[in-house]
Amino acid sequence: MLNVKSKLQTCLLYFYFLGGTLIIEFNNDEILFLEGETGVVGIIKVAYENKMLFIATQNNEEIVQFLEKDDLIAVSNFKKDKRAIRSQAYLTREENSPLVILNKEHPSTKRLETVLSVGDRVCLNCNITPGTHPEQDVLCSCDSLSGLEISKTETGIKLNQYFDKYTIEKF
Template sequence: MNIDFKNDEILFLEGENGIVGIIKVAYENKMLFIATQDNEEIVQFLQSDDIIAVSNFKKDKRAVKSQAYLSREESSPIIILNKNHPSTKRLETVLSIGERVNLNCNITPGTHPEQDVLCSCDSLSGLEIEKTSTGVKLNKEFVKYTIEEF
């Protein structure tokens, strides 16, 4: 299933108890900095049509838009936590940036430096999101989505 949206829009995929917002990196090729628990910094090079996917477990669109803005406009680095870190239990909003994102409900939020996996609610788990030049391609039909101004 293909869904097209513009660079100044955000696509929301709505699950039963969570939401994922998707925007394009949009303006130019960028570098993404990922801080790991080992005091390392990974640099990921992004293309302008790569996607920023933000997952939120409260279905709070404002939180999703805010995190997406920080990543796209302010180049805020991503911080990866250890699986035992106490803050992983309190993370309500997590993100992934790149060519494709696989949503998975069986991972610990905020602990994956590889940017092709993102923690999501059960009803969105298993959904694969892949960039296209005009939006995204989903691996299965998905009906509950909206597109809003970003």
């Protein structure tokens, strides 16, 4: 029923399939990978109190988003490159790297392979242009992950539906 492939997993994994939702628990030193057919989404916790995310918008403005330690950093990669996901998650959480939002017509949107969203809830969607959404509740993903809604819990995440293609690894 549960497809756990990671040999690096060091904690107990609890899951509950109740009322169409799935709860997956993991620690702050771990990363959860949701594995789609043509892409992967990696999720870590912010893990720090009083954290801020700086978002550079298309209008040359900067938005400051205040984060809670159990908020999510979700990173989507269209080439299934877990190393790229880990790198982007690290830069965001540990190095306070700002998030840059592009205009939908910007030529770089066609070359983006890794995009991210930070907050308490993320909806995966394959029908949006990568890197163009300043609101942090939507993230571009591959088709097979589109429609998943990821919400934070104190000790992990809650998915809006059952999903068994995931692993938990050391971050």
